[in-house]
Amino acid sequence: MAVCERHEELYEELDSYIDQVKDKPGILIGVLHKAQEIFGWLPQEVQEHVAEKLNLPVSEVYGVVTFYNHFSTKPKGKNEIKVCLGTACYVKGADRVMDRMLEELGVQLEEVTPDGLFSVHAVRCLGACSMAPVVLVGEKDFYGKVTPDMVTKIISAYKRGGSHE
Amino acid sequence: MTPITVLVSVDSNSILLGAKEFVTYLRNLVANYNMDSLVTVLETVSLGSYNGVTVQVLPDDVYYSIKSKDDVRKIVEEHLLKGRQVWDLTIDKSSIKPAEKFELKEIRIVTRNIGSIDPKNIDEYIARDGYFALSKALKMKPEEVIKEVKDSGLKGRGGAGFPTGLKWELTAKVQADQKYVVCNADEGEPGTFKDRLIMEGDPHSVIEAMTIAGYAVGASKGYIYIRGEYYNSVENLRKAIKDAYEYGFLGEDILGSGFSFDLTVRLGAGAYVCGEETALLESIEGKSGKPRLKPPYPPENGLFGKPTVINNVETFANVPQIILNGASWFKSIGTPNSAGTKVFCLAGDVNRRGMVELPMGVTVREVLYGFGGGVRGGRELKMVQTGGLAGTFIGPDKLDTPLDYDSMRKYGVSLGSGVILAIDSSHCAVDIALNTMEFFRHESCGKCTPCREGTRLACEILEKMTKLEATQEDLSYLEEIASLTADASFCGLGQSINVPLLSLINNFRNEFLKHVNEKECSVNLCKKPEKKAKAFIK
CATH class of the missing domain: 1.10.10 (Arc Repressor Mutant, subunit A)
Structure with missing residues (x-):
């Protein structure tokens, strides 16, 4: 291996x-x-x-x-995108964010993009419910109040230079 | 001390809005203008509003809401440099504090330091009477400490509401060479974020309380089991523990009392069931977090088979104040059977989401409208879920229910972990039911068949309903499954799925019937043919 x-x-x-x-x-x-x-x-x-x-x-x-959810037996993309589908995010439209995310990257859930840059994961509650819906990229880049239209922008930030900082 | 202090809220939510960058930028600007000796920039936790990053300038006591670096510059150049308040960025203090007309009696016990101190600076905690309770407790006999907690009427804030003092007493009575104190910080309940804010904003209060608990029950070792995703909490807690060791509040011979206590942080790895106390203990032991058969309960046979006190973050955070101010002070707050306060987390379709600490017995309406400012976008309120995902869904007719430990028994409304999730009229009750059950299906640990299969079956039926393909028999079957799973499951996870499911069905039976009989969804969300399966979670 x-x-x-x-x-x-x-x-x-x-x-x-x-x-x-x-x-x-x-x-x-x-x-x-x-x-x-x-x-x-x-x-x-x-x-x-x-x-x-x-x-x-x-x-x-x-x-x-x-x-445990956190441990993975499959490789992940360089940028692991977690879309929260907890109830608070769900009622604020997280499912539409998820749909757009998968469509935009052309992958299935937990599948790595051909360039190895991204994989999309569904998670339950990141504890930032007042910012719902929430997307977490990597371990620390939080995005709050995400709409489907923000998805392209979020992804493109990581296409350019890896991390958005 | 500098004459001017600027407090910037840097909790996880504010970080989303760029708080960290603003702080760096603010510090650089202050340095550029050579104002280092005049202005101190401090990072604190939530000041309570989330429309922008909240910044407080002291001693002027002016609040700003910051959305960009330009805003930061304005504050530095106008307010700090020239002493002119920037009016267009100023926020009304009432947006930080609850709306007046409901006269919300906010009482801050566990959140008293949050937003007022730098959580990474132990001196600031000490300046707010920090570790005074520990020093007081160490001069008391362990039995006296337990009696004080017992008399205060403090009950577990994680949801179950077991009397804390009794738990301590049971643990203290067992003879053993080693005992443990464990803090349940595996806050996995969707909608709940109170423990995170306490740990981020006032980590020492938890450390102090655990040390007091250790002294009271005769334990020399403590673990804080925390969600791996709570990066900021982990960071602040680790820093706080390190400082507490340095100051002699942890370690050998604490404050010269002869009592020794060690504290370690253990990270969880993403399993909802680990919030169940025995599953949590299994996880600290390095195993899969599957619940144990009870009894024996943790006070007898807990971590590594030793007597163990296990309490929630919020429960612990109450303890130092009880020791300092006495049991009767604590008992005077709240309702006769539910002493003290509760931290509520408000989420969903409301104008203002966030966290607020209120006395026990406050009504759902007061939290929703007094703190939350009502339903967003002028829509109609459809339902409220209280107590977390395993809590009850209630219709608008039950908003005046007081929330305390009796509300479940008296009115069938859960207090749980204090979540209040508002859902407006644009949502479909069946769809919400499916989302809730998918969560339980995913988080069911698989140890016992009723829970594993019951949650799966419930999801299948609900999915059929959202595709408008279910029949009335399916609905009856669903209700049967809910009750059966609750009766036969091994631990609290499976035992509680009937609560959300049946309360939804009972409150919105017409809507469910419409799905199965008329194949119609009242809000047009569920559609027949190409509706995508919403099962994102495997």
Whole structure:
């Protein structure tokens, strides 16, 4: 499985983190957070590696990975677009934002665009309900009171220079 | 101290509006004009209005609403430099405070520091009596601390309403070599954002309360389990914990009392069911967050099998004030059976959305119109959902219901986590039902069959209804499923799906019947042929 050329470097980074925390009880989820941060997603190979390092059955690691929404066993786009479909956003028209987003990028939900730049995900409540409907790009770029017509503009900001800053 | 202080609200909502950039720009401008010794720019959390980024200039006590860098420049060049108030950016203080005619009695206990202090500066918290309660508690006997909390009548603010003092007492009574204090900050209830604002705006209040709880029950270790998506809260809490260690409010021998307490932040990974206390404990242990069979309850057998106190963020945030001001002060607020205040989160189709802390017993109408300024765009109010997604939907006829721990039993209206979601007449009740059930289907952990299959079946039927293909038998079947799932499910998630579903059907039965009999949607939202399946969530 080709993770990328920086393969070994990434594993080293993960291992040095695991070594720091492995004696803390119940640290598996913390390690998976870190692993996903490093690799972008959690391929089987990485899950097996984590299991071995923490001395856990792979089945348990896989169970945890698939249980939580945050962990992904599929690659994601460079810019992960999360459209909130929680009730507060939904009543403010989040479904129309979602429709436009998928149409604009020409992808299905959770599918990566051919250029690898985007993937669209549906999430439930980002805790910013007074700004509904809300779209989150990456981890920190929040967009509030989004209308379908704003979608093109949001996407284009990331087409140019990666991140909008 | 500088003569002028400028407070900029930098909570997650304001960041959406560019608050961070405005702060940087403001600081640069102040430096450019060599006003560093005159003006301090502080980041604080929500000042309460979300039309623009709210900025307060002290000591003039003028509020501005900022939408662009130009606005920032105007304030610096006009107000700070020349002392002339910028009138076109000024906002009326009444838009920050509730409308007068409803005489909303806003009482700020858990939100008292939010928007007034820099959450990243421990000194500001201390200046507002911070950690005084801890020092007072450490001079009391643990039993006395528990008695104070018990007498105050404080109940869990996460939704279930279990008496907090009793929970502490049960935990204190169990003999064990290790006990834990856990803060439930996995705020996953759609529409709720109060815990986030408390943690962002006043993180030390939670830390102080958890340390007091640790002392009262004999626990030496605490965990704050927080949603991974709450980046700002995590950042502010981590900073606050670090500072508290440095000042000796955490760690070994706190304030020379001999009591030691350690506190760690643990991140969740996106699972609604982890808000259920035992599922949350499983998750801290690094496992899939599937609920445990109760009893035994956490006070007996909690985290890592040890006695554990687990409380919600808002519950904890009340504790320091109770210790400082006494149980009878706290009891004097609210209603006889529901002491204190509740933080309400108002969302949906209203003119003003946001968070407000009001005494228990306030009516839905007061929050909706007094704070929220009524329904947006002059539309008609169709329904209100209170208490979160598992809460009840009520029609406009029930707006005068007082919200407290008795409202569910007396009037069938949930208090829950304090969400009030207003929905106007442009929405279809069946569509709302489908959206709600899709949430539960997605978040059902799959451990027990009734919940896993019940939520799936409910969605299928509702989807059929929105396609105008369902029959009246389907509707009866749906009601049966709702009750069955609620009766047979393992934990609170499945047990509560009948509440929103049946309250929707009962309040809007005619609308449901119209979908199944006449194949018609009253607001023309549900259409027959090529209506796209709304199931975005797998």
